[in-house]
Amino acid sequence: MDRAVVVEDLRRVFGDTIAVDGASWAAGTGEITCVLGPNGAGKTTTIECLEGLQQPDGGRCRVLGTDPWQASADHRARVGVMLQDGGLPQSVPASRLLAHLGRLYRTHRGPELVERLDITPFARTPVRRLSGGQRQRVALAAALLGDPEVAFLDEPTAGLDPHARLAVWDLLRERRDEGVALVVTTHGFEEAERLADRVVILDRGRVVADDTPAAIAAGGRLEDAYFALTGGLRGS
Numbered sequence: 001m002d003r004a005v006v007v008e009d010l011r012r013v014f015g016d017t018i019a020v021d022g023a024s025w026a027a028g029t030g031e032i033t034c035v036l037g038p039n040g041a042g043k044t045t046t047i048e049c050l051e052g053l054q055q056p057d058g059g060r061c062r063v064l065g066t067d068p069w070q071a072s073a074d075h076r077a078r079v080g081v082m083l084q085d086g087g088l089p090q091s092v093p094a095s096r097l098l099a100h101l102g103r104l105y106r107t108h109r110g111p112e113l114v115e116r117l118d119i120t121p122f123a124r125t126p127v128r129r130l131s132g133g134q135r136q137r138v139a140l141a142a143a144l145l146g147d148p149e150v151a152f153l154d155e156p157t158a159g160l161d162p163h164a165r166l167a168v169w170d171l172l173r174e175r176r177d178e179g180v181a182l183v184v185t186t187h188g189f190e191e192a193e194r195l196a197d198r199v200v201i202l203d204r205g206r207v208v209a210d211d212t213p214a215a216i217a218a219g220g221r222l223e224d225a226y227f228a229l230t231g232g233l234r235g236s
């Protein structure tokens with residue numbers, strides 16, 4: 001595996017909370033890696049360290065061989081990011097935002113993404129007036145627009161209707177086949193089973209599984225393996 005993303009003994013602490021507790025895993029070029037785990041398991045914290053938005057308290061992260069916390073603008077242009085809350089400018093319509101990003105990245109892929117994600121019907125509506133699922137689609141288009149070599153997508157299909165979810169899965173598989181390393185956090189077992197080449201399961205900041213979905217499911221259902229590994233419902 002050509003390791004586009006490497007997490008080694010990563011540690012991130014907030015006061016008394018150990019959000020990431022010595023986690024090690026990697027994601028390959030031309031693979032979709034789904035990161036699963038209960039609420040509070042440390043998924044978003046890990047992804048934000050990999051995006052260079054948070055500085056680890058211990059261990060190290062590498063993205064395309066670079067420490068994301070120290071990364072240059074050139075490195076950042078090679079990495080696509082879709083944040084959990086969208087992180088989009090609110091008063092701008094999607095058409096203007098995507099046209100602006102298209103000029104910034106010198107790419108003509110905007111119209112293709114608009115069509116694939118069916119953004120046209122609401123392209124002229126300011127982002128703040130969009131539904132949650134519509135906003136997700138715009139955020140995903142923005143993350144993939146610059147033809148990134150690595151993309152971090154935090155729950156990209158959360159709240160999407162079934163048609164939109166299938167369209168997103170097709171798009172991500174295509175990008176994977178073009179050689180992009182895609183790291184996708186999700187709570188969806190079906191999503192992980194149908195999409196992932198590898199699954200990393202985090203629990204309380206630690207890696208409790210890191211393998212293909214079939215190997216983790218071990219002849220059964222991924223969902224059952226997940227509950228066995230993460231110990232069922234907790235208050236966290």
Ligand SMILES: Nc1ncnc2c1ncn2[C@@H]1O[C@H](COP(=O)(O)OP(=O)(O)OP(=O)(O)O)[C@@H](O)[C@H]1O
Binds near residue numbers: 019045
């Ligand atoms: N800035 C912060 N200050 C204090 N605690 C934080 C901060 N960010 C995260 N945490 C805590 O770190 C832990 C891990 O949070 P994180 O958001 O990484 O979990 P997650 O796996 O992404 O959860 P979810 O599935 O709910 O999105 C949680 O206990 C959370 O409350």
